[in-house]
Amino acid sequence: MSKNFLSKSRKRDSWGSRLGIIMAVAGSAVGLGNFLRFPAKAAANGGGAFMIPYFVSLLLLGIPLMWIEWTLGRYGGGFGHGTAPGIFHSVWQKNRFIKYFGVIGIFGPLVIFIYYSYIASWTLGYSIFALTGKYAAAVNQEAMQSFLRGYQGLEANQYFASIAPAYIFFLITFFVNIGIIYRGIRGGVEKLCKIAMPILFLCGFVLMLRVLTLGTPDPTRPSWNIVNGLGFLWNPDLSALTSAKVWLEAAGQVFFTLSVGIGVILTYASYLSKGDDIALSGLSAVSTNEFAEVILGASIIIPAAFVFFGPDSVSKIAQSGVFNLGFVTMPLILAKIPFPFIFGFIWFFLLFLAGITSSVSLAQPAVAFLEDEFNITRKKAVILFGITVFILSHAAIFFLKYGVVDELDFWGGTFFLVLFATVEAILFGWVFGIDKAWEEIHHGAEMKVPKVYKFVIKYVTPLFLLLVLGVWFFQEWLPIIFMQNISSVNRPYILFTRLGLLVMLFVLVALVKIAWKRKRQEVTV
Amino acid sequence: MTLGGIILLVISWSTILSLVFFCFKRIFTAKEIK
16 A cells, blocks of 8 residues: 555545636635735836836746646645645655645645734725725825724724724624635635635726726826826836846745745645646636736726825835725725725725635635544534634734734745745655656646746746745845844734744644554554 | 836736636637647
8 A cells, every 4th residue: 555545535525617726726816915015016116127027937936836736736635635744745755754844834824814814804894984984084194094003903093992893894704714614615615716706806897997097187287197107107117127126026926926835725726636637727827816916906006096196105105015005095095086985895895805715715724634634524624723713813813013913924924935835846846856747737737838847847946936035034034033123012922923833833743743643553453 | 108118018918818818718618638
């Protein structure tokens, strides 16, 4: 019997249709970053010139990583493994430690889920506030920021006396998430994404058309028009191409927008059958995400901000951070056009759909791990997962002002993500072997991957990732790791968060050890 | 908006739209490649 033994013949869930998994992977990838982070990064890093390193990174990093994860996921699924520990073990059976490294593929999405479902709940809350006109009285940046701080419970003010409304919206969002996951891949996630994604794109289209038809709203300022608004984002500053920072920003944007390196795509692809196509499906998920990002995302917030606030203010707005853009600037922009309640609702509901299709995906690795490696039912696995993350989410809700969410985002959503993707790329091209990998990609394929990608996947993508990892580690991450910019008030909370994360990591490593030990005993018996 | 901006916008949009069209047309029509 193969050493890859390890799963009993329990029937795993599966996708109902190809469009279902493409929408689910695209839903996981399309998030708040497509509509907020991308336009802000492009505007701040050379405008149209940013698209050159962006497309280069997409071709050399994003698309290859997507294929790598789809292939590894389907391969591991064939052995009954839906998460990185089992998948990595299937690929490199001689190495007893690689399964422990795969723990990152469960840890990362679990950590992100702890704060992401809370942030997604803000968008639900704001979509209701837009309809009821609750923030209509906040007519400038200061007032809208005060509204946001009141909602987050950072201060009690005229808008909110406590964090209770935010907590109620969190509960609703959390239980919607759990309800969808409880129904499984085909009955929950696939159904959600097949409904939510078309609505998300429809909302995006409506907003894009509204923004592109704004013309020149203030005749006294004829240069503040929509054509110049698009120009603000697209006019190239070619000198930016000589800056290493711009290339790194583009690589980072491509990396984070596609949801690669998290472990989610591995799990989604593990529910495919051996003969299912992955080459075309993976590329389709990339193209759907890029459509949402480059066409819709770039045509909404920055051009609209330019038209109403002018070129000087829009530069500051672009650098003011994702939350400020989405929850402060955009409501103010939409307040200046007819039917602000409706367009405000569309904006926040679009973000909510983008958020919930991502958050349900983040839960899958942990649930699949319990199902596959401990052979427990999905329903039990979801309940166990739900209780654990519900308790942990309270750290993100009540300690937001102490920087806990930023800390969780750094470890779960940045550091381990890039590390995981780097190891994954090396494992795929070098341990699995590029010839075997090439054959695996093309099994059941409905398109031929260009042959140049054999070279790209083996050499360019791992080197690109190692370069990015190295530069980020020394330039950006070391000061964060050593807490150089953390105030003394926040320091104990950050240390406690790190301790908690370390405990989580050890628990997951222990669970992998227990699972493998149990299965080894089963084989022996 | 400068000519450079228009060119980059058109190239970016047409690249993405071509990719979307290529993928989804194939999904609904293509046969497995052996």
